[in-house]
Amino acid sequence: MLRYITRRLLILIPTLAAISVVTFIVIQLPPGDYLTTRIAQLSAQGDGSLSAQELERLTQRYGLDQPVYVQYWTWISNILFHGDFGDSFVYGRPVGALLAERLPLTILLSVLTLLFIWAVSFPIGVYSAMRQYSVGDYTFTFFGYLGLAVPNFLIALVLMWVSLQYFGTSVGGLFSPEYRDAPWSMPKFGDLLAHLWIPVVIWGTAGTAANIRVLRANLLDELRKPYVTAARARGMKRGLLTIKYPVRVAMNPFFSTIGWILPGLIAADAITSQVLNLNTTGPLLLDALLAQDMYLAGSVLLISALLVVIGTLISDLALAWLDPRVRLRY
């Protein structure tokens, strides 16, 4: 077990190195370099007075007069050894500071979304399989397709309207105005929760619907396996039996959701964040890409890739822990 984890962690190193190279190539793709972009931008704003000193400083910092591989090394070693992701020229601030503001919220939302997906899809999936073709099964199937088909920002708008109309809370952002700058307290926490559920529901809907389909299909397969009949033939109760045997096997896909939910929100769905006025990394990435703010875009991509790799590792370990066949046979 330990050996396996060590091996997987060791494989992480070359994987991440490869990802960083790809990311760097993305950063370098636009013609010109950071400086020409910056100068072009500044002169477009009518401010042509970028000092030679400033130019010199930036050239030094990013090694822009050096060959590409040296630039890569400068970039990655700054990240690795100094935690310095470079500057964003759209925001005019260090990328690291921008990320520090937004990453925790994004990760919190991702984790909550994951928990939401599990909590909702598990009982519904089991119910739908056990009562295949019942009214309940059809109803859930209908809402599932709806959830998959309707774009997230539309759900966001509807939920905002519902929330304003019936609960009287304006749900933009994370806090109501009165708490925004207040110190942490129970009411502030409550206010946070009142705002958080909406993005969680929005981002969780599609995943929940997909998970229900997978769980239902898997469980239907499992319920027909001979070991279910065999367990009934030895006198087990139906409900207990179902949870203990087939459901446990059918659960496997749950763990693969970790692999894609965690990183998914980092880079995706800027529109919903925009609509809900949430400071996640999604809008950040969108802005960065539009403005060719390449150090910012590259950093977000890099972190998102890192999370994909970590998420996959966690889901593989969870699978091995849950399923002896994975653990002992393959």
Place this chain on the structure above:
Amino acid sequence: MQHPLTATDERTAEPPAAAAPLLEIDSLHTRFDTADGEVRAVDGVSLTVRAGRTLCVVGESGCGKSIMARSVLQLVEPPGKIVSGSIRWNHGESGPVDTTALEPDGEQIRRIRGNEIGMVFQEPMASLSPMYTIGAQLTEAILLHRDVTPDEARQIGIDLLTQVGIPQPEGRFDAYPFQLSGGMCQRVMIAIALSCDPALLIADEPTTALDVTTQARILDLLKDLQRHNGMAMMFITHDLGVVAEIADDVTVMYLGQAVEHGTVEQIFTTPKHPYTQALLGSLPTLEDTTHRRPLTAIRGMVPHPQNRPTGCPFWTRCDAAIGGVCDVEEPPESPFDNGHRAACHRYSHPDGGGSVPLPAPAVRGHATDRSGRGQAEGAPVLEVRNLTKQYTVSGGMFRRNKGTVHAVSDVSLTIRPGETLGLVGESGCGKTTLGRSIARLVDASSGEVLFRDRDGTQVDLAALRGAALRRYRTRVRVIFQDPFSSLNPRMTVEQIVGEPLRANGMARGSTLTDQVAEMLRKVGIQPEYMSRYPHAFSGGQRQRLNIARALITEPELVIADEPVSALDVSVRAQILNLLSDLQDELGLTYLFISHDLSVVEHVSDRVAVMYMGRIIEEGPADALFGAPQHPYTQALLDAVPIPDPFARPERSSTVPDELPDPMNPPAGCSFHTRCTFADSDHGCSTTLPALTRVDEDHDAACHRSSDLTLQGITRTREIPEAS
């Protein structure tokens, strides 16, 4: 436990009525409401299991045996439903109950399940959940019905594992099902079924998925356990050899109905129903080795219950059918001596004549004299020299222990033109790998496969590449085991059968169509079906298509890998007859691979026996079966159930059913871990015995073959005094 039954042991001298009825099924109807209409899977079965006796229920697949058995415990899944009839269970504190009247999955039926009636299924591995250890599943069953602590349950569980013959039960207790062999899993299932000392054990084809040797051990185990605790058994099988070996009473089922009841002696000596007679006639037997008798196959196949014929369900396939009667009225049951009963108009209708006319003698030609064919003349078509194939395998996810498996080690063989070489051995011994290496479907690690060209020169197929190899692919062809997965469902019959011709540029256009039509006619499929897709064909017909596809390139050598193992007895007989007809007609040479010795014996001129990748004996079929020279061959022969209830085997030398770990083969003779004759004075555990000549054309690899006399298939047949 350790002393298997002997042939004469407490045979059923008493008439069946002497024992009290334990389970009485009365005109049971179980149906499925499907989208295509109602499927009457069980259509009025009545039968009785008596206390302490074994009832075998026999019939081809699709006759409703499993659904009937599941109905007893209300285990039929929706849309299946018991619609009428009763199942009286005369046991337990509550007195007789009708299990069909109990609430499904209610407390009462659950108390019977596993507690009063145990059940064992066909697929042992799939019947255990892969997520829990076998110990967990065993103790679960114990704790459900017995008032014991978990620690006590564990102890009881280990005792049970010992009782069903699992070595190192403490260690195996914490193993997962996929870490055990099929035979071991079936023992675990039996332990679970027996954990609460049931009065009845229902076993639904418990040995069908297992090797002959394992089957023999499981049958011995069941017989022993039964003698030990006096339980009754309902044993479902399609194998009449198994019936002969363990049944006291027999019920024959056809298309959801019981067509004949009797004791095992009555069924085998005086079968009354034409279906029973036909089943018995379609069996290849391990007798009569000098003459090859064509098997009397039953026409056609079991119709799907939705196409149930009116009148007698069997009339569409019955040679004795009375026109205007059998296809109109359902036959009533007629009684014979001592409780023997059969439902056939031949005995009840005024026009029936009171007996079934014997089938026209030898419908399909006469018995071929084999003694002439055995010595096939001419230079060998194929010579395999020192063929070896090894695989590298890795361990589990957290382990990295790699190992090498010698699937085939140093095998040499010759096959002469026009003969059939049978290749037998337990599953996993390397038969398929050898066949595939010869056909170059896998590349051998070393060795030569010398194929004799038409001009007499030998070509080493193992060394050929590219176009040169492709040329020989049309001349050495393979027939695969599974008729269901080996045909591409998206291709028509014409495309499937014609594909080898097209791929090799041998024909195209209308020539190709003509050749396909001709080939289909040869394998007994109407050429009009050429544009159909494989799903429209039954298992037997698909195997015919497989054969057509293999033979269309006019090959010289055909490797048939378990071509009939997935088929029912009657269909099996049809396919075996077809293969031997085609051999005569087209002058084919066969390498016939099978784990079923009676089939191999039926088709082969010479036989090679494989064990752990090596040929351990090879010789003419009659010599090898009549006077084997290797203890492993004898063990295989001992394990074959003989369809003769008077020749129950005396298995004194049962072989343990576990094959050694192929990654660590035993030193010396690889069979010494299971051999009853192993002896260190002869070097069994230290020196590898070479394949040496023991008789004319007969080789064996055993240090002791010269001082052992093995008895072969002759078994003592004891016919009791007429009662």
